[in-house]
Amino acid sequence: MTMNTIERPKRAPVPRATDTTLTRDYYVSQEIFEREIDKVFFKQWTFAGHVSQIPNVGDYFLHTFAGESLIIVRESAETVRAHFNVCRHRGSQLTKAGNGNVKLFVCPYHQWSYELNGGLRRAPMMPDGECIDYDKLALNPAAAEVWAGMIFVNLSPNPEQTLIEALGEPPAGLLKLEPENIKEICRDQLVMQGNWKTLLENYLECYHCAGSHPELGIAFDIQSSYDQTATWGGACFLGGEPVRKGLVTVSMTGDLVSKPLGRHSEDATLPLEVAEGLGLLPVLTRVLFHVDHAIIHVMNPLSVSEVQWTTIWYVRKDAVEGVDYETDRVVEVWRATNSEDKELCERNYKGVLSRTFVPGPLNPRAEGAVRPVLDHYLQMME
Ligand code: FES
Ligand SMILES: [Fe+2]
Incomplete structure (x- = not known):
């Protein structure tokens, strides 16, 4: 690995119709969880x-x-x-x-x-x-x-890799948002009854979004996300959550929920569809920056059958509550989405616990990131 390059997926992100998730033991075995501690959790x-x-x-x-x-x-x-x-x-x-x-x-x-x-x-x-x-x-x-x-x-x-080696230098679009000049305004911590990879797989695809996430679907561009997630793999990736054409941010209306971040406060006309960020894999960290607020999700495996999911919301550090933003408005999309995903993941995990579970075919069009990321995980587990 040379300096300042992004580790790419080991294979081209062309999903195969034969791709599946993992066999049941990867989600239920205490032995595999112990191996993950050494091979994955202490490495990424x-x-x-x-x-x-x-x-x-x-x-x-x-x-x-x-x-x-x-x-x-x-x-x-x-x-x-x-x-x-x-x-x-x-x-x-x-x-x-x-x-x-x-x-x-x-x-x-x-x-x-x-x-x-x-x-x-x-x-x-x-x-x-x-x-x-x-x-x-x-x-x-x-x-x-x-x-x-x-x-x-x-x-x-x-x-094995420094973070800068893994991510490269922060992109100009992100630096313009001045991520160092934000402040935390709210933090939610959910504990989900499921294996951490069940939650990971949920986050890696938006096949389920249209049917399950009405709040997210208002301003989040689900169709674009299919193409975007198909490029994910390896230890990390850059990019945020795509915003629907013509909208300024991800909120319940697509309108601003706080004052513009960083140097965008000087813009005569705010740019549309700003979506910067990054992801770290396989235990997911997901950083999402929009023009007015940021969201950071962090996954923390608690046991083979329990995972903590923390979401932190940030606004510009000099923004004033009640004047520039209302916390309830900033958090409502992802608070609702997390709650929906918790229910989906816990129900998914209950099914995976069945002795009859065998992984079925992934949708090559809308679940393209799942197998490349699981392949990266399997490489770490070797
Ligand atoms: S000083 Fe004895 S355990 Fe810390
Ligand atoms: Fe979801």
């Missing part, structure tokens, strides 16, 4: 948060992914780090608080203290060099990178 990049959550040195927040608790901390103006929330003495979690500001992380059990960079500062009654070597007892690191104001983590301290 996912979204953890936004720089606006930790503006000052020492600011931190906790992030949970695949059963692991990470401390995401601003070490300096330039550097954000991710540490496993596990004391190197006897393993206590260092902090339970969801966020805060510290000079040092002090373990509540025996008061070992750690620098913001994870280094062991002091272990009471155990001086450095006497019975222990402080250099060997830093907090276990995960990889953390900031891309266009968004913080991404990889549970591996030395990922």
Whole structure:
């Protein structure tokens, strides 16, 4: 892999009529789930948060992914780090608080203290060099990178690909929206009773959208999404959710729900159909930017039969609630869509649990992304 290139699907995105999803064991086997932890969950990049959550040195927040608790901390103006929330003495979690500001992380059990960079500062009654070597007892690191104001983590301290290698530089259209200058206004967390790949497959296709998502279908261009998703595959892709011709954003009317983001506030006439974003696979992170707001979905496998789906909504950081936006209006399309998908996925999973389940043929026209992404997953599992 050369620098600044996007990893492409291993095969051309030409869906085959013989494509299917996976056999039942991939959705129900505890053994396969354990293998996924090593082969997939500890290998891929996912979204953890936004720089606006930790503006000052020492600011931190906790992030949970695949059963692991990470401390995401601003070490300096330039550097954000991710540490496993596990004391190197006897393993206590260092902090339970969801966020805060510290000079040092002090373990509540025996008061070992750690620098913001994870280094062991002091272990009471155990001086450095006497019975222990402080250099060997830093907090276990995960990889953390900031891309266009968004913080991404990889549970591996030395990922095979950096995020920039995986994604390339942020595209000009996205930079014009100034993703670093947004603020979170709402966060929904759903737990779905199903395997994470059942939810992944749901998100990868819009074959179900016309029949199930009346709110999304108002401004989201379902037909275009068939072509767009057919190009997905590999570890990541760029692009947002397509907006219907002539509309300005995805909302219940297609009209703005907040003031324009970034440099679009200077536009005499707002551009239509702005749709920037990215996706990280196979455990899905989906970043969607429109001209006036952004949505980030993050999948977090909890067990072989449970997955958490978090959706976070953002608007311009100087937007004022009640003046520039109403939170209820910003969130209503995706809140409704998530609720519909939860029901679909849970019903889907109940069927997959049947001993009689065998995967049937995918629709080559409208479910084109499903098999290439599952093939990427299978390659990771080898
Ligand atoms: S477990 Fe943290 S200081 Fe003992
Ligand atoms: Fe859906």
